[in-house]
Amino acid sequence: MHGRDLSAGLRGWWPRSLRARVILAFVVVAMVAAAAASAAGYAAARASLVDETQRRAADSVRDQISRLAPEVEYPPDQQALERLRTSLGEDSMVTFGSRTAASGNALGLISDEMRTAVAEGDRLTVQRVVDGSGPHLVLATPILRTEIDGRQRDSGIEAYVVQDLAPTQAQLDRWTRIVVLTIAGALPLAVVLALLVSRSVLRPIQRLADSANELAAGNLSTRLTPTGRDELADLAATFNDTAAALERSVGELRHREAGARRFVADVSHELRTPIMALTSIMEMVEADARDRSPDEREMATMAVDRTRKLARLAEDLLELSRLDAGAVGLRLELVDVVHVVADTVRTRGWADDVDLVPAEPVLARVDVRRLDISVANLVGNALRHGRPPVVVEVRTEGDDVLVIVTDHGPGLPDGVDAERLFARFVKAGSARGASDGSGLGLSITLVNAQLHGGSVSAGAGEEAGARFVLRLPRRVDAEPGPHGGDDERRAGA
Template sequence: MRGERDGTPDGAVRGGRGAQGAGRRWTSLRVRLIVVFGLVALTAAVSASGIAYWLNREAVLTRTQDAALGDFKQEMQNRAAALPLRPTQEELRHTAELMAQGGGGYSVVLLGERDAGKPIVGVSDPDRFTLRDVPASLRAAVDEEQELTAGNRHSYHVFWLRTNLRGTPYLVGGTRVIGGGPTGYMLKSLEPERQDLASLGWSLGVATLLALLGSALLAQVAATTVLKPVHRLGEAARRLGEGKLDTRLRVSGTDELAELARTFNGAAESLQKKVADMSAREESSRRFVADMSHELRTPMTALTAVTEVLEEEQDSLDPMVAPAVTLVISETRRLNTLVENLMEVTRFDAGTAKLVLDDVDVADQVTACIDARAWLDAVELDAERGIVWRLDPRRLDVILANLIGNALKHGGSPVRVSVRTSGDDLIVRVRDHGPGIPEDVLPHVFDRFYKASASRPRSEGSGLGLSIAMENALVHGGDITAANSPDGDGAVFTLRLPRDGSSAAAGDGEGGDGGAGEGGTGRDGRGNGRGNDGSGDDGERDSGERRARG
């Protein structure tokens, strides 16, 4: 309740707005952009709508109450002040009705005194407004006489407040006639103003919703503008990772995304150049190894023939010359094996290694490999009979010769070979009882020319046997793994071959020379012939670069 001097309504309702956080983690950049745009637009729209609503509300209510209170004050001066000092109830009622009919749209209650201490009341509309409807606080403020000062020239003022009666908002005001006379109270309904403000609120709410939808559309456009280059960049990076090194982005504009595209193109071009240079050097190296191997094959044929003659005449040679001849024979065989292995590696690198598939009794094949190299006394065979697998018998012989020869040379007797099946896979395990493989060597046992001991850079083998064994397993669609025995007694090499190598053969084609490996070429086409040195690779737990199965 306030006086007319400040005009500020008392008891005004202040609304609060709580913010609720979703707490959800968004992973999509598009969704996050839309959410951020939406929040900004919502905040701006709600703030603008709230301010507009509040300003309009105050303006409407202030205009209505000023007009009503001004008219009521004027009526009090013109009509109530003209009443006698001790009016009758009928006079009060008639005056109240005249004041209410003045066009202000309010009801009036006039309170006078018939005698001292005997109040009488005149009401314009008893069904709408009586003295009981006047709040006690307002009556007390109206009846309180003000002290006259330089800034206050009147002892009584008009006071008002907004209240709700029977669910309807009203403006209640009151004052009294200065110098003696009745006290008047007025009641004006604010229902029309509430309806107008409700319509305004709905309009502002619709405007806020439209602003939110518009911001979502703008966010979608902005996200598309930003994310389309990012998506193209991601696709280009994926193609680049797949090996399509000629992938480039179309650059347009001068913004940060365009600069990013230029940087990507520069990086892709540099990568393509480096890969091309490396491929050219690798191809040159392969060609050199292949050419060297082929060029060495002719003199090696002559040397092999000479060594065979020397070997036949070895018993009749001078004892002083015999050691040198023995060394020449041994080194010539080693050199011949190295040349054959290099040619085999060249075939694998060039992708020309072919499978010649046949139905093979695996137990018989393993027995023939061991027997051909005179390993029967040093190798224990545990093979299930009747296991028939479709594979290249000569390449299987090369794999077995290298694995078993490696175990005999660098492991410890006895060497145990077990043959089992597991689902559609053939599992061949070669286990020795030596010191095992050092943990730092295990990852490199199939690397080409790898030597387990730096103190033995030169050995009888070439360091290619396990590599060739792995390549022969891969060309079948299988693989070889190396590990130490769980009980710490020796190493275990496990060969896994699928039941039918037809799928691998279909990719490679039929026919072709598969190479000997360190175990030597088979003379009867099944890998049963004795190899160059009658054993597998030098097995320095070495071998070649393992190529990924393609």
């Protein structure tokens, strides 16, 4: 549990920006390196200074004792011990058996262990001791007596010297301050270097990101200029190869799509005239079948219905072909949207099955024909796939006008994405496969809404059924178009 909390805490503290992470990592590494190098140098210098101080002190004591030892009479009296102690300086002590000559306040630093070591040995003993007044160096040595035969024997005299290491400590403190100042001074330098390094490293990445955004926006001719021979240059070359391959693939797909659209448009256009003629003929057949048997009348009615459905499909395909080709422009007119919606319902004979919510006039600058087609597609879809009554409401929301179509049917089928309903030739639900719709009405409505700068959405109704919302910008304050007189006539209708 604690490990997960620590990991989560580190993730929350670690910056998300790549630039910040590079700078932080560089500064941390630089500071750690500077601190390690300074600490190593300080430790080496400190050890060298302490060793040198101890060596000089030991050599000094050894030289003094070597110089004074021949002058000492054996066995020495108290005066001889005092002279020897005086020659060793302040904070020193000389002992011989029970006799002691001592002077100074630091003699308490001489430990019993050191006395024992001097009594049992014949070499200089050095010990570093720290008390409340600071560090001191304690030196102890037995004084050897040279016999006539040249041999040296222990004279029984022991010398102790305590030296103050305050000057040495002061020098170490100065070095410590220099190390701290060096590390502190390295911080702004590390930050500046990190900024320069991050700029040199991240600039190609930023160019790559910008180029990727341009590529995503549709500018397939975007290319990078590789510089250098590092991994970023290889990445830029790979990006260029990918962009070129994508441009070729998209170009080929666009060419095929354009050909398919032309084919659909040509077929729809060529079918339009014979289908119209066939519709007229089938209507005549239906009229002549009134005097025939019920089976013949049913077959004639079915043939007329299928012919009309084929005619609507051809019209919808031709309309979509025009929209896809960008050959359709908007003829914006200032109209009462409530009046246009009511005309759409009335002219198609849906007045008995559609409830129009009473509303005050709502003025908007729209393409009347495309608004009529869009509303007709939404209401017709509700009548075919829902249950009456179909409710149509027109209201405003901010700077937009909303046409809301709600039915009381089973609603949107389970497992069907609402946005997928606006795809071409999509009929949600298996029961809708044999409906009179072409599967293109909602697609045409979506394209018409987008031409206006609006949108269309689908969802569940508040009580039951499906709810479609057509949202268009009103543009009431826009400049009137070339059909200003017609605008006034429609607005006042």
